[in-house]
Amino acid sequence: MANIEKIEVNTETIQLDQFLKWAGVLESGGQVKLMIEDEMILVNGKVETARRKKLHEGDVVEIKEMGSWQVVFKGE
Structure with missing residues (x-):
């Protein structure tokens, strides 16, 4: 795996599609859906099939x- 960019979020969990939009990686949930269908998105090294998968710190x-x-959870 190449360099990993850390993205701070304000909540303890965030959905995969929301995270990718928050990070500025993808612009829409539709893009996330297409990439998931093409098995292009991995979470912790495993192909992800749910665009609303809950992500946690780390x-x-x-x-x-x-x-x-x-x-990365920003906290208060």
Whole structure:
């Protein structure tokens, strides 16, 4: 895996599609859906099939040939 960009979120969990939009990786849930159908999105090294999968602190999302992003809880 290449460099992993850390993305801070304000909640303890975040849905996969929301996370990718928050991080500025993808612009819409439709894009997430298509990439999931093409098995291009991995969570913690495993192909993910649910675009609304709940992510937690430390989870790593990878999109093949695009990059990797880690969920970091910002806290208060």
